[in-house]
Each structure stands twice: as structure tokens, then as C-alpha cells.
Amino acid sequence: MANLQEPNFSALQEFLSSRPHITQATPSSPSYASLRSSYIINDAIQPALIVRPQSTDDVAELISIVTANSIPFTIRSGGHDMFNRSFANGAVTIDMRDIAYVKVDKESQSARIGGGILIQDLVAQLDKEGLVTATGTIPVVGYVGWATHGGYGILSPNYGLGADQIQGAKVVNAQGEIIDADEKLLKGIRGGGGTFGVIVELTIKVYPLERALGGLILYQSEDIVSTIKQFNDGYRALSTQGEGLPPALGAHQAVINSSTGRAFGLLFLWSSSDIETGKIWLDKMLSLAPVAMHTVTTTTLAEWLKVIGTVVPQQCYGPILTANLRNLTPEVVDVIATHAQQMHSDPSVMFGIHELKGPATTQGGHPDSVFAERSAHFMLEILPTVMSPENLDAAVKWGTAFHEALLKTNADNLLPTLYLPFVSPEALDIRQVYQEQYDALVQLKREYDPKNVFKFALAQI
Structure with missing residues (x-):
């Protein structure tokens, strides 16, 4: 009888030999590098085996085999995690990407x-x-x-x-x-x-939704500090006037390193078939600061996503830093503008702002979810990611200074919660992520996975 305290990889290999439809690769396999490839480059983490099941039954059999034989495993559903948590050294990666119906x-x-x-x-x-x-x-x-x-x-x-x-x-x-x-x-x-x-x-x-209005707006950024402040003064005014911004308006602020230099821009998406009203709101967004160019047109979500995808690198080195704030106050905007001006010039370095409001917030009522932060807020993501590893230290230094400056702004405007996918394992305080939902999460873990079989999940309890 196998010693279940030691991983028994031979049992897994015997199983896989009888399931040739399941793709597998070890570090010596020609396909290993491409299957291992992910958004964040970190070659220090090397799984012992990568397998790609083709069905739910395949996954069930794989979980039965690895648990019965004490084999550590991770689950990969996409591979874009900023901290490479889809992989673990010496473990099996169960790559789900062929189950994509x-x-x-x-x-x-x-x-x-x-x-x-x-x-x-x-x-x-x-x-x-x-x-x-x-x-x-x-x-x-x-x-x-x-x-x-x-x-x-x-x-x-x-x-x-x-x-x-x-x-x-x-x-x-x-x-x-x-x-x-x-x-x-x-x-x-x-x-x-x-x-x-x-x-x-x-x-x-x-x-x-068959048609939408969407694209990328780039504002004149020779004086990026003034542009960011001017835009946010106007955006704040629009948000507080009348009924505020309509739900169909998606406006994601970003700072990128474009082909013409550092640029402040807006990912714009009007998710309503009322395109004429969308054009009114587009004009309002265009009027908030001098515009260098924009690609906004009548489109589909699929086409819009392709356009936005051209801005994002395929692979890079580096981490992510994040903070949740109630409002983009003048103090916060001043920090953003100052550090945007100082942003490292590597093409992969970016900064973005997500806005949570409307049906996702507390007013909508979400007792059926353990996601904790339901107040209206802005989630900021600082990406000191680089294409050239020699730029990494300088980019991280910039990102860290930016993050620390945000955390020194008015404490009443800072939310205590953090967004789990954007928190490094070293900095992770799971209670801080889940707040009042933490106890419910622990109880569910005790009930559904008391032996912590899924110990490499992002929410490690």
C-alpha cells in the first residue's frame, strides 16, 4: 500500500497513460514551455506536470487520483494571476482551458x-x-x-x-x-x-446588446498633471449633478506609455442600444480635457475588447499594487497626477481606475455573496510591470512610492478592504479582504473542504 504522506506520481502517470486524450507535459516535454507560459513571467515556479483535462469527468478523476496519492496540485483557469498562483513548484497544474464551451x-x-x-x-x-x-x-x-x-x-x-x-x-x-x-x-x-x-x-x-458605443480616448498629455486634474474636476462635477452618471456609461481612467509617450486616457464603453444618448455622453467625456485622439465608434463588445487588447502586453515581469478609495478627492487626484508624471517609461507600466457603483453596491443588496466591499468606491491598480527585466527595480520603486502616497491621503477616504486577486501572498491578510464575510467563508471551508485539499486556492483559509 502506498504511503499517502509521500506523493505517488507513478499512480498519476499510470492513470494518464490510460487517458491519452488528456494533454500532459513535464519540464522535459517540448510543449511544456508553451503550456507553462502565462502573463507574468516567473520562471522560478515550475510545476512538475501540466495536464489539460477535456471534460468534467476528466477533472473529477484527476482530483480523485491526486488526492488519493497525496500529490499537490493547482488549478489554472486562465493564467493571468499577477502572482503566478496558478502554479506551484513540484505540483501538478490542472489547466482547465480546454473546457471552454x-x-x-x-x-x-x-x-x-x-x-x-x-x-x-x-x-x-x-x-x-x-x-x-x-x-x-x-x-x-x-x-x-x-x-x-x-x-x-x-x-x-x-x-x-x-x-x-x-x-x-x-x-x-x-x-x-x-x-x-x-x-x-x-x-x-x-x-x-x-x-x-x-x-x-x-x-x-x-x-x-447587439451594438454598443466604445473605444479608447487619449487626452493631450504634454502637461499630464493638468490634464488629469482637469478631467477629474469635470468628471466629479458630472457625477454629482442631477441623477449623476448613467449606468450604461463605462469610463475607465488609465495612464499608459503609448507610442508617442506617456498618455492619460479613458476606456469608454456605452452598454446600451440607445446609441444617440451614448453619443451625448461621449461628447461630455471628450469635453473634460483637450483630446489628442479617440477611436470611439458604434461597435460590439467583442470588437471593443479586441481594441483594448492591443494596449495590453502579452507578457511582462512585475507585480501589482492596489487601494480602495471612497472618492477621487482633489487630494487623491493630486497624488495620481504627480505619480503619473513620474511613471516609468517601460511600455508595460500602467495605471488604471475601476469604479464600483450601481447594482453591485450595497443599495442593490447582495446577501448571497461573500465579496465584502459593496460600498460605492474606486479600486485603483498600479502596475509596475515591465517588458525588460532590467527596468523592474526602477518600475517597482515608482509603483511602491505611488502606493504609499495614496495610503497617506485622508484616512476617512480609504477603505479597509483589498481586492484578493491584486494582493501578493506575502501581504495577504484574508480577514482584511473578506471583513464581515470572513466567518461565513471559514464555516463553508470547514464544511466543504475540511482537509484543505484546495490549499493553493487564492483565498487560503
């Missing part, structure tokens, strides 16, 4: 999706049906990982967070059983991700 039910306005589908592929499939759902802005992010850990995005003001789209889930649990998540487990999945099992399928809400 989309099955639409227009009558119930829902879709069943495979646990490894990427945002770009989900959006493209829904587009064929004249449908959309809330998504992130980076095309190659895995949808399931994005949605189940919260899921900020440019469509959140209209439809809510990614977690709010989840109506059902099929999970492979710690015993290797395929189960349909009940409401109790669904609450944990909405914010807790794969803490309790492998999410092999989600059922999500979808919405009719």
Missing part, C-alpha cells in the same frame, strides 16, 4: 460556460447571439477566476460585478465528486472562487 439559453437569459473559458472567447460566442455579460477588460483573463473572486469591469455600473452574474455552478469537490452547488455553496463561490472545489461550469446571466 458556451451554451446559451435565451429564454432564461443565461448561459452555461466551461470552467476554462477566456473572456475573449466568451464574449465572442455571446456576440454571435446578440448578447453580453459583465466581463473584465483584459481579453485573455480566465472568466471563471475573474468572476468568482469579485470581477470588476467596465460593465459593472450597468450589470454588477462578475460574482453577481453567477446563477449556478458545477463543482468537483474534495472527494472527486461532481456536484451542483446549492445556494450556500454558491454564496461562497461568489467571492471565494475555487476555495471549496474545482469550478468546472458556471451558469451566468446574459443580457441583450
